[in-house]
Amino acid sequence: MMRWVRLGLPLLIFTLLVIVLARGLEFDPRHLPSARQGKPAPSFEVPTLGSDQVFSTESMLGKVWVINVFASWCTACVIEHPKLLKLSQRPDFNLIGLAYKDEPAATAQWLRQHGDPYRQIALDLNGQIGIDYGVYGVPETYVINPQGVITYRHVGPIDDAFFDQHVAPLMAAKP
Amino acid sequence: MSTERNPTNDLTRMSEPADSGEIERVRSLTEQLRCLVCQNQTIADSNAGLAIDLREQVVKQVRAGRTDTEIKQYMVERYGDFVLYDPPFSTTNSVLWVGPFVLLALGLLLVWRSVLHRRRSPDAPSQPSADQHAQLQILEARYQASTTAVSAPSRPKDSAK
Numbered sequence: 001m002m003r004w005v006r007l008g009l010p011l012l013i014f015t016l017l018v019i020v021l022a023r024g025l026e027f028d029p030r031h032l033p034s035a036r037q038g039k040p041a042p043s044f045e046v047p048t049l050g051s052d053q054v055f056s057t058e059s060m061l062g063k064v065w066v067i068n069v070f071a072s073w074c075t076a077c078v079i080e081h082p083k084l085l086k087l088s089q090r091p092d093f094n095l096i097g098l099a100y101k102d103e104p105a106a107t108a109q110w111l112r113q114h115g116d117p118y119r120q121i122a123l124d125l126n127g128q129i130g131i132d133y134g135v136y137g138v139p140e141t142y143v144i145n146p147q148g149v150i151t152y153r154h155v156g157p158i159d160d161a162f163f164d165q166h167v168a169p170l171m172a173a174k175p
Numbered sequence: 176m177s178t179e180r181n182p183t184n185d186l187t188r189m190s191e192p193a194d195s196g197e198i199e200r201v202r203s204l205t206e207q208l209r210c211l212v213c214q215n216q217t218i219a220d221s222n223a224g225l226a227i228d229l230r231e232q233v234v235k236q237v238r239a240g241r242t243d244t245e246i247k248q249y250m251v252e253r254y255g256d257f258v259l260y261d262p263p264f265s266t267t268n269s270v271l272w273v274g275p276f277v278l279l280a281l282g283l284l285l286v287w288r289s290v291l292h293r294r295r296s297p298d299a300p301s302q303p304s305a306d307q308h309a310q311l312q313i314l315e316a317r318y319q320a321s322t323t324a325v326s327a328p329s330r331p332k333d334s335a336k
Contacts, residue, residue, distance in 0.1 A: 029214060030214070032211065032254070032255065032257055033255060033257075034255070035251065035252060035253060035254055035255035036252075036253065101224065126228075127224075127225075127228050130228075131228060131229070131232060131253060132253065133253070134253040134254050134255070136211035136212055136225055136254065137211075137212065
């Protein structure tokens with residue numbers, strides 16, 4: 001009995017260590033957990049692109065909505081853009097763009113070139129809204145529930161599972 | 176409120192702060208905050224866009240008279256504990272803080288046990304256990320019983336005599 005413990009215990013510890021370290025290899029250190037997830041979305045009210053309207057987060061209360069942080073200088077944004085264009089065909093997909101630290105003229109030019117999936121485009125000229133949301137890499141996408149709470153934050157280009165896993169369930173839960 | 180404007184010329188103004196105490200505070204704070212984009216640099220070291228913005232933010236808040244704790248709190252609310260180079264103890268990182276000491280204690284325990292064991296061992300061979308003693312008696316009996324070369328297989332040397 002004692003002998004099995006002596007032989008088995010180091011083997012067990014070694015195996016556990018291998019499993020833990022192997023899992024660690026899969027983590028991307030660039031993907032940080034969002035400090036804002038599960039917290040109320042910071043409110044803001046800013047001018048929008050191409051109109052004299054003002055976008056206010058309060059106007060979105062009661063709806064499931066998504067903020068997509070993008071910029072014309074952001075190369076990875078081009079990757080996810082077709083997915084956003086496709087999703088924007090759904091009438092219930094409230095997609096708001098946040099043009100992050102970008103010249104409005106450059107944003108407009110970029111959207112003419114790649115297509116415009118957004119309902120409205122809020123202008124974050126100096127990146128203050130980005131700081132308030134904890135944006136550290138563009139593109140980032142935030143899902144906000146009808147109560148105004150951030151339920152999910154995605155860093156980098158969204159994948160195919162994004163809508164089904166993080167937006168659709170919220171919409172289904174809504175009465 | 177997030178709508179307040181943060182003029183881009185903040186940087187030029189920040190190069191000539193009002194007094195050296197302010198410079199010192201800004202330096203010490205920016206050296207304690209991690210740049211999220213280039214993760215092994217502080218926001219004082221980094222020239223990434225976000226690091227510059229966060230430096231401006233620190234300058235602005237130091238000017239506004241906010242305390243170091245308030246400024247760090249501001250960053251943690253937005254970017255999480257990861258933004259601090261010296262993160263506080265929490266349930267998620269408890270293993271990292273406590274783990275090495277647990278392993279050290281475990282190691283010391285093992286060393287202590289093996290030292291004790293080794294100290295006792297010089298006497299051990301001269302005193303066979305009850306089990307071994309019984310086996311020994313059986314073997315001896317067998318050996319004496321057989322005067323021929325046939326003997327217990329477990330003691331080949333004895334049989335060779």
